Amino acid sequence: MTQELTIELTINEKSYQRSIPVRLTLADFLRHELNLTGTHVGCEHGVCGACTVLVDGRTQRACLTLAVQADGSSITTIEGLATGEELGPLQQAFMDQHALQCGFCTPGMLTTLTEFLSENPDPTDAEVRIAISGNLCRCTGYENIVRAALQAARTLRETTPGASTPMQVDALDTDHARAQHARGAQQ
Amino acid sequence: MSSTWVGTSVKRVEDPALLSGRGQFVDDIHIPDTLHAAFVRSPHAHARIKSIDASAARQLEGVVAVYTYADMPETLRTNTLPNLQPNPLLRHSMMPHALCADEVCYVGAAIAVVLANDRYIAEDALEHIVVDYQTLAGAVDVVDALKPGAATAHAELADNLAADINLGYGEDAAAFNGAAHIVRGKFVQHRGTAHPIECRAVQAQFDTLTQTMRIWTNTQTPHLYKGSYAELMEVPEQQVHVIAPDVGGGFGPKVVLYPEQFVVPACALLTGRAVKWTEDRREHFISATMERDQHWDGELALNADGTLRGLRARMLHDMGAHAMWGLVTPWISCTTVPGPYVLPSYKMHCQVVMTNKVAVTPVRGAGRPQAAYFIERMLDRAAEVVGLERDEIRRRNYVQPEQMPYEVGLIFRDGRPVIYDTGDYPALQKMALVRSDWNTFKQRQAAARAEGRYIGIGIASYIEATGLGPYEGSSVHVMRNGKVIVHTGAAPQGQGHQTMIGQVVADALGVNMSEITVKTSDTVTIPRGIGTFASRITPNASPAAHQAAISVQQKLKKVAAHMLEAAAEDLDVADGRVFVRGVAEHGKSFAEVARFANSLPGFALPKGLDPVLQETVYFAPEQATYPCGTHVAEVEVDPELGAVKILRYVTAHDCGTIINPASVEGQVMGGVAHGIGNALLERMEYDDNGQPLTVNFGEYLLPTAPSVPAVEQEHMESPTPLNPLGAKGAGEGGTIPAIAVIVSAVEDALTPFKVHINNVPMTPESLLDNISANTGAQS
Numbered sequence: 001m002t003q004e005l006t007i008e009l010t011i012n013e014k015s016y017q018r019s020i021p022v023r024l025t026l027a028d029f030l031r032h033e034l035n036l037t038g039t040h041v042g043c044e045h046g047v048c049g050a051c052t053v054l055v056d057g058r059t060q061r062a063c064l065t066l067a068v069q070a071d072g073s074s075i076t077t078i079e080g081l082a083t084g085e086e087l088g089p090l091q092q093a094f095m096d097q098h099a100l101q102c103g104f105c106t107p108g109m110l111t112t113l114t115e116f117l118s119e120n121p122d123p124t125d126a127e128v129r130i131a132i133s134g135n136l137c138r139c140t141g142y143e144n145i146v147r148a149a150l151q152a153a154r155t156l157r158e159t160t161p162g163a164s165t166p167m168q169v170d171a172l173d174t175d176h177a178r179a180q181h182a183r184g185a186q187q
Numbered sequence: 188m189s190s191t192w193v194g195t196s197v198k199r200v201e202d203p204a205l206l207s208g209r210g211q212f213v214d215d216i217h218i219p220d221t222l223h224a225a226f227v228r229s230p231h232a233h234a235r236i237k238s239i240d241a242s243a244a245r246q247l248e249g250v251v252a253v254y255t256y257a258d259m260p261e262t263l264r265t266n267t268l269p270n271l272q273p274n275p276l277l278r279h280s281m282m283p284h285a286l287c288a289d290e291v292c293y294v295g296a297a298i299a300v301v302l303a304n305d306r307y308i309a310e311d312a313l314e315h316i317v318v319d320y321q322t323l324a325g326a327v328d329v330v331d332a333l334k335p336g337a338a339t340a341h342a343e344l345a346d347n348l349a350a351d352i353n354l355g356y357g358e359d360a361a362a363f364n365g366a367a368h369i370v371r372g373k374f375v376q377h378r379g380t381a382h383p384i385e386c387r388a389v390q391a392q393f394d395t396l397t398q399t400m401r402i403w404t405n406t407q408t409p410h411l412y413k414g415s416y417a418e419l420m421e422v423p424e425q426q427v428h429v430i431a432p433d434v435g436g437g438f439g440p441k442v443v444l445y446p447e448q449f450v451v452p453a454c455a456l457l458t459g460r461a462v463k464w465t466e467d468r469r470e471h472f473i474s475a476t477m478e479r480d481q482h483w484d485g486e487l488a489l490n491a492d493g494t495l496r497g498l499r500a501r502m503l504h505d506m507g508a509h510a511m512w513g514l515v516t517p518w519i520s521c522t523t524v525p526g527p528y529v530l531p532s533y534k535m536h537c538q539v540v541m542t543n544k545v546a547v548t549p550v551r552g553a554g555r556p557q558a559a560y561f562i563e564r565m566l567d568r569a570a571e572v573v574g575l576e577r578d579e580i581r582r583r584n585y586v587q588p589e590q591m592p593y594e595v596g597l598i599f600r601d602g603r604p605v606i607y608d609t610g611d612y613p614a615l616q617k618m619a620l621v622r623s624d625w626n627t628f629k630q631r632q633a634a635a636r637a638e639g640r641y642i643g644i645g646i647a648s649y650i651e652a653t654g655l656g657p658y659e660g661s662s663v664h665v666m667r668n669g670k671v672i673v674h675t676g677a678a679p680q681g682q683g684h685q686t687m688i689g690q691v692v693a694d695a696l697g698v699n700m701s702e703i704t705v706k707t708s709d710t711v712t713i714p715r716g717i718g719t720f721a722s723r724i725t726p727n728a729s730p731a732a733h734q735a736a737i738s739v740q741q742k743l744k745k746v747a748a749h750m751l752e753a754a755a756e757d758l759d760v761a762d763g764r765v766f767v768r769g770v771a772e773h774g775k776s777f778a779e780v781a782r783f784a785n786s787l788p789g790f791a792l793p794k795g796l797d798p799v800l801q802e803t804v805y806f807a808p809e810q811a812t813y814p815c816g817t818h819v820a821e822v823e824v825d826p827e828l829g830a831v832k833i834l835r836y837v838t839a840h841d842c843g844t845i846i847n848p849a850s851v852e853g854q855v856m857g858g859v860a861h862g863i864g865n866a867l868l869e870r871m872e873y874d875d876n877g878q879p880l881t882v883n884f885g886e887y888l889l890p891t892a893p894s895v896p897a898v899e900q901e902h903m904e905s906p907t908p909l910n911p912l913g914a915k916g917a918g919e920g921g922t923i924p925a926i927a928v929i930v931s932a933v934e935d936a937l938t939p940f941k942v943h944i945n946n947v948p949m950t951p952e953s954l955l956d957n958i959s960a961n962t963g964a965q966s
Binding site: 002021023024028031032035036037038039040041042043044045047048050077078079081082085087091094095096098100101102103104105106107110126128129130132133134135136137138139140141142143144145146 | 208212381382384468681850856889
């Protein structure tokens with residue numbers, strides 16, 4: 001049998017102590033040891049991004065992380081983004097903008113954008129696209145995810161004291177493609 | 188009947204759970220004491236298995252069993268997997284056993300299964316299983332595979348021809364003899380696959396109490412699977428229970444039935460424990476079905492004014508090693524070629540070829556993207572030769588709205604004639620041209636060229652046969668508490684069927700959507716079903732739900748009429764209440780009506796009343812219905828890098844009555860993104876021995892957010908008369924013309940280099956080769 005180690009960590013503000021095989025991935029630990037199945041596994045080689053979780057506030061691929069590497073850390077998964085039954089602003093924006101279809105890539109999109117919006121509260125369309133360029137979605141064609149991120153950014157700015165100035169362009173009401181086309185033409 | 192819900196972008200009832208990590212996908216289901224399966228797969232494209240030595244693997248701690256073909260139940264040794272689409276033209280379907288008996292015919296074929304206490308140990312054990320192979324020559328390239336004396340994909344076959352399809356109509360010789368122009372073209376569409384972000388998964392548990400095999404699997408066709416499983420395993424259907432819980436995307440390959448879906452339940456029987464298998468992505472790359480490999484070669488005859496006279500073509504279709512979905516894909520390709528155009532004569536010869544690759548079965552679009560790519564490329568070439576603009580040559584050939592219903596002269600894959608039901612193809616083109624600023628593009632292009640930039644615009648039109656039969660069912664039940672439960676054969680993978688069907692029932696029944704629960708994808712809740720493919724759920728399952736709800740409303744009225752001492756004809760229904768027309772307070776709630784109908788034990792029900800406010804309807808369409816549209820794309824090509832950037836993408840789309848506009852737009856956007864992948868990125872490479880070379884997402888590229896533009900959408904609604912809702916289905920229209928339109932735009936951008944693109948995907952390397960071949964020729 002493989003070696004086991006005991007780890008202590010905080011997940012969605014709850015403390016856990018577990019003895020686990022050293023080779024267990026963080027994704028499998030969350031999903032199969034703790035039954036936190038909201039984190040999804042899509043490729044197991046770090047490309048699709050579905051398994052992305054926040055480790056001490058930073059995005060990390062749970063499929064490429066060993067659970068023992070997370071010892072002592074504080075992790076947020078999709079289950080930790082909502083307050084009880086109420087959706088958080090980003091989750092609500094995903095619902096409002098039809099930014100998910102099958103919902104399998106969604107956990108990674110939400111965690112990735114949570115980190116991104118915390119650092120970039122007033123992003124452009126292009127910046128959002130780059131931020132999620134490491135997350136594959138096969139259903140949506142991404143556009144509605146971009147719209148959701150922009151909606152959430154706006155909501156967060158409006159509800160967070162001392163947030164930056166409102167966006168100059170309301171991306172939700174603007175024909176995104178034309179704007180992108182115009183930018184392309186200006187380059 | 189008022190329309191409150193249908194036609195509005197109702198927020199999806201599916202979303203709250205999926206957004207908070209409470210979705211329930213197959214791999215999320217934990218049954219105590221489950222065994223975990225891992226499969227030994229063939230590393231060779233064609234080989235004979237001489238021996239399998241699993242003795243070392245069986246000794247590993249935590250390994251419970253290793254099974255090969257010889258250990259499978261007798262039913263899985265005598266029966267092969269079912270070809271779910273038999274066709275008399277198919278010379279041989281060569282369906283495999285669940286575990287290979289002695290010959291493997293593609294890399295990835297399942298040979299043995301390890302069952303262990305956890306997946307890690309099961310995968311450890313794979314390394315200890317020694318399979319001795321005798322490799323065999325095989326068929327890899329579809330063109331070479333047809334040559335006389337070519338090595339065959341199956342040792343017992345004399346050649347690789349699986350089927351010859353000849354179809355067409357009209358006077359071919361006359362069409363070509365009198366032609367002012369004859370345009371020739373050869374085009375290749377490369378293989379690509381669906382890649383839902385959730386890989387395949389099966390979990391099975393045999394319930395000894397009820398003697399029921401319960402299977403959770405992320406299939407698009409739970410009912411089809413249940414029936415096939417019962418037949419193959421020779422057990423009564425009522426002892427098989429299939430559940431497709433939340434499914435993380437499908438796009439076609441989750442329609443067909445796979446070896447693992449039979450082996451995993453067999454393992455549950457053999458071990459007496461629950462067994463789970465979740466595919467990893469590498470396995471998906473080598474063992475999930477794919478599509479799109481086709482070679483087209485054709486001639487188009489035209490009059491001097493650019494109107495079509497006739498088309499003759501030959502096509503090679505690579506079906507891979509097994510006919511898992513019969514001849515459906517090539518048949519759809521062949522019958523989709525005439526598209527939205529009046530084509531007076533058509534002569535098609537398609538050869539379906541077996542190769543040592545994983546089976547080809549429908550992927551989003553199902554043969555239609557290749558057909559659209561072929562005819563649309565031919566039309567672009569024809570425009571060049573005749574001297575017409577690309578939009579004009581199409582306008583001169585569209586089937587006109589007054590010609591509807593328009594009979595093409597072909598038999599579709601549903602066995603019925605191809606008859607376009609409704610649609611205004613010229614108007615759709617106009618919508619796309621206006622939205623895309625088509626008429627001013629030449630100025631934009633000239634300005635860009637002056638700056639040294641190469642921009643181009645492309646256009647493609649399409650039709651799509653959707654809503655295929657034989658039927659789909661929905662059952663509507665007003666329960667004693669007044670709430671409504673709907674069960675349906677629809678099996679979604681992200682399409683939002685629960686929301687869509689809920690909208691239809693809310694309107695037809697007269698109740699708020701919040702009172703309705705729609706349950707899908709569970710074979711015990713509705714006895715019969717087919718499944719989700721061919722954009723067939725909206726035009727089949729929702730008319731069924733609509734009709735069932737109307738029938739239940741009549742039952743509600745009958746009971747309420749008795750309670751209110753009024754005539755049923757004088758009653759209205761709204762907001763979950765039945766009331767006397769014009770006197771809203773004189774009425775009964777659904778709960779009151781349902782309790783009355785259900786009555787008290789032992790009491791007699793008033794004559795003529797139905798005790799259960801429930802109805803099940805199976806809607807069986809007469810024939811396919813035909814969504815249609817035109818796409819326009821504007822691209823910029825960097826001729827030094829071979830890079831293509833899509834600047835704008837416009838669709839004008841008609842899928843009949845729209846039930847949920849946001850869902851339709853989402854389907855179109857996602858469909859376009861899939862087509863962009865096929866046009867520019869997705870390349871499933873094999874070496875000369877049939878060894879897959881692109882088996883991870885670093886080697887096989889899917890579209891990412893920066894590579895997919897926003898899709899600007901226009902919609903027209905031409906309801907079909909083929910179902911009471913007029914809805915046609917929207918799952919694939921985004922994908923079908925996307926390859927054609929992007930190639931058209933790239934060729935246009937590269938006009939100065941006189942580039943003709945005959946092969947997609949247009950990777951940077953292939954574009955640079957193409958450009959340098961032409962610039963080399965010029966210098």
